[in-house]
Structures are given as C-alpha cells and as structure tokens.
Amino acid sequence: MIGDFEHVTFGQRVLFGSGRAAEHVAAEVARLGARRVLLVASDRDERVAQRVSSGVDVAARCSDVRPHVPVANAERARQLASDVDADLIVSIGGGSATGLAKAVALTTGLPILAVPTTYAGSEATNVWGLTEQARKTTGSDDRVLPATVVYDAELTLSLPSALSVASGCNALAHCVDAMWAPRVDPVDRVLAGEGIGALAAGLRAVHADPGDLAGRERMLYGSYLAAVAFASAGSGLHHKICHVLGGAYDLPHAATHTAVLPYVLAFNGPYAPDASERIAAALGSDDAVVGLLELYAELGASHALRDVGFAAADSAEAAAGTVAEAARLILPAVPPGNPRPVGEEELTALLDAAWAGRPPTSVATTGAA
Numbered sequence: 589m590i591g592d593f594e595h596v597t598f599g600q601r602v603l604f605g606s607g608r609a610a611e612h613v614a615a616e617v618a619r620l621g622a623r624r625v626l627l628v629a630s631d632r633d634e635r636v637a638q639r640v641s642s643g644v645d646v647a648a649r650c651s652d653v654r655p656h657v658p659v660a661n662a663e664r665a666r667q668l669a670s671d672v673d674a675d676l677i678v679s680i681g682g683g684s685a686t687g688l689a690k691a692v693a694l695t696t697g698l699p700i701l702a703v704p705t706t707y708a709g710s711e712a713t714n715v716w717g718l719t720e721q722a723r724k725t726t727g728s729d730d731r732v733l734p735a736t737v738v739y740d741a742e743l744t745l746s747l748p749s750a751l752s753v754a755s756g757c758n759a760l761a762h763c764v765d766a767m768w769a770p771r772v773d774p775v776d777r778v779l780a781g782e783g784i785g786a787l788a789a790g791l792r793a794v795h796a797d798p799g800d801l802a803g804r805e806r807m808l809y810g811s812y813l814a815a816v817a818f819a820s821a822g823s824g825l826h827h828k829i830c831h832v833l834g835g836a837y838d839l840p841h842a843a844t845h846t847a848v849l850p851y852v853l854a855f856n857g858p859y860a861p862d863a864s865e866r867i868a869a870a871l872g873s874d875d876a877v878v879g880l881l882e883l884y885a886e887l888g889a890s891h892a893l894r895d896v897g898f899a900a901a902d903s904a905e906a907a908a909g910t911v912a913e914a915a916r917l918i919l920p921a922v923p924p925g926n927p928r929p930v931g932e933e934e935l936t937a938l939l940d941a942a943w944a945g946r947p948p949t950s951v952a953t954t955g956a957a
C-alpha cells in the first residue's frame with residue numbers, strides 16, 4: 589500500500605557528463621545570462637577551477653574555503669560578492685566550497701552553479717550550515733539550492749582512495765537515513781534504494797581501481813540521488829548524531845558518518861522492516877547490516893569512532909565520560925518520529941559500541957525500547 593504522502597521536488601538543472609565540466613559551465617553561465625561571476629574554489633582546486641571556468645569571465649575568486657563554513661569566512665565572501673557586484677556564484681570543490689557559496693547565496697539571493705568534486709551531495713540540497721565559536725548552525729532555505737549542478741566524474745579522479753571511501757559512505761548514509769527520516773515518502777525510498785545500489789557498486793570499483801571512471805560516475809550518480817532523497821526526507825537519527833559529534837568534538841565530516849552508520853542501521857533496522865529490506869536488497873544481501881559490514885570490510889572502512897578522533901587517546905574508562913556527555917548533547921535532537929524510541933541509555937550504548945568499533949549488531953537489542 590502506498591498511502592497518502594506529500595513529496596517536494598526541488599527545481600534544479602543537472603548536467604552530467606565526464607570530461608564536460610568546462611563546456612557545461614560556459615553554456616550554463618551564458619544561459620543564466622551572468623556577466624560577473626564570483627568563483628568559489630579553494631587554493632587546492634585552483635588549477636581545476638581555472639580549467640573548468642576557462643570559458644567564463646570571472647570577476648573575482650574567493651579561496652577562503654574552510655570546513656563547516658566559519659561565519660567570518662562567509663562574511664568576507666559576501667563582501668567580495670558585493671564589491672564586484674557579482675550576479676552568479678560558481679563553486680568548484682567539495683561540500684566546504686559548496687557550503688561557502690550557499691552562505692553567500694543565503695544573504696544575497698545570488699544563484700549558484702555548483703561543480704562538486706566529492707560525493708558530499710550538498711549541491712542538491714537547500715540546507716546551509718555556518719559555524720561560530722565551535723557551534724554549527726544549519727537551516728534550510730530555497731535561496732541556497734544551486735540553480736544548476738554540473739557533474740563531471742573526471743574531477744573526482746584526484747580524490748585519494750581513503751577520502752573516496754569516506755565520502756562515498758557519507759553519501760550512503762544520506763540514503764540509509766532518508767529511509768526513516770521525518771518527511772520520508774515513497775519517492776524518497778526509491779531514490780535512496782537506487783542510490784545505495786549505485787554507491788555500493790561504484791565504491792567497490794573505485795576501491796579496486798581509483799582511476800575507474802565508470803565507477804566514479806556511479807558514485808557521483810549515487811551521491812546525487814542520495815542528496816535528493818535526503819533533502820526531501822530531512823535529517824534522521826544518523827544525521828542528528830553526526831551533526832552533534834562533528835560540531836562538539838570537531839570530527840571529520842565524512843569519516844564520522846562512515847563510522848556511525850552501521851550502528852544506526854543496526855539500532856533502527858529491526859524497527860523499520862521495510863527500510864531494512866530495501867537496504868539489504870540494494871546491497872545484494874539477505875540482511876542490511878551484514879550487507880553493509882561486508883561492504884565496509886571490502887573497502888577497509890573503519891566503524892570505530894575513536895579512529896576518527898572521538899576521545900581517540902582515551903582508555904575505555906576515560907572515553908565513557910565523553911560518550912555519556914555526547915549522548916546527553918544528542919538526546920534533544922533525536923527526531924520524534926524515529927522508528928525506535930531513543931533514550932539516553934540507548935544513545936550511550938550506541939556511542940560506546942561505536943567508540944570501540946564493537947560489532948554493530950550489539951546495539952540491535954540495547955535498552956528497554
């Protein structure tokens with residue numbers, strides 16, 4: 589049975605083509621009628637950015653790209669946009685570059701043309717984030733949804749193997765968490781299922797050969813589907829946990845998502861049988877958690893939070909204090925509609941298992957829920 593639902597499809601143009609980023613960017617800038625482009629790209633991406641924007645008149649380049657968009661950086665970029673009277677922002681880079689472009693769009697209303705170089709997926713959402721004094725604030729606003737996304741898998745060939753795996757698992761997390769997120773609908777579930785299949789196949793191919801362009805294309809396609817599903821469904825338990833951990837303990841975004849995902853899947857899965865079935869099928873396994881762990885084992889992906897810097901140097905006894913503190917911080921953010929009731933005890937057990945990297949199945953029956 590389908591039942592009643594409301595689904596919002598965002599208006600966005602997507603151009604997908606390997607080796608075609610410069611051509612697509614020039615054509616889109618012309619179509620949008622822009623004459624004063626503010627280019628947002630980090631110094632690391634300078635050469636790529638020059639190549640991709642070669643057919644465009646760039647009024648100014650902002651290279652002030654930092655993780656989680658510090659407010660001071662956003663204000664400098666906004667000032668630059670105003671100084672050159674920009675009429676379009678072209679962002680080239682990972683989620684941090686897209687995030688800075690979104691911060692400018694949020695206050696100026698300028699359109700964004702996004703050219704992603706990771707699998708973070710920010711380019712397909714209307715979600716923005718800003719960080720001030722170690723506190724990350726996020727919100728949604730349609731002004732920050734890029735007008736156009738240009739996907740070119742060749743731009744992701746330079747992503748180191750470990751970053752490719754973490755970034756791809758971050759996209760997988762968008763799909764898995766979308767399955768039970770607050771606004772999930774039947775369309776999101778289909779997008780998320782297709783995304784998981786594409787990402788798993790792409791991750792395997794890229795792990796075996798980082799130069800496998802077809803594998804990179806599957807990952808990029810999967811990360812787009814993941815982001816569309818996530819943007820529509822909203823943040824579920826997994827994203828709330830990672831958001832708090834990332835902000836409060838300054839953990840790396842993609843690797844934190846990678847570590848936490850198997851635990852949230854094992855925790856929620858038994859209470860969300862339809863989601864579990866879809867995830868298992870997309871992973872080509874009889875069981876969602878087993879399928880995900882087999883993929884992690886093949887990719888050499890870690891699901892221990894201490895490996896990504898959470899209470900990293902601590903003994904189990906000392907880490908217990910940080911785990912308990914994190915559980916208390918996360919509790920108010922737990923989505924009310926989560927398929928399984930979540931209390932402080934359950935969160936503590938989940939984080940404790942994730943800190944040590946214990947088998948995720950250990951959290952399936954935790955607590956009285």
Ligand code: NAD
Pocket residue numbers: 630632654655656657681682683684685687705706707708709710711713714715716717743744745746747748751755841842
């Ligand atoms: P990132 O943009 O910080 O990039 C990670 C690292 O990879 C950086 O050092 C970057 O220079 C490098 N890099 C990027 N592309 C590369 C390439 N092709 N080759 C080699 N190196 C490359 O990290 P990310 O994981 O892409 O994005 C994370 C940020 O995006 C976080 O701030 C997160 O909150 C945000 N995000 C937002 C949304 C949203 O919907 N608003 C969704 C996902 C992520």
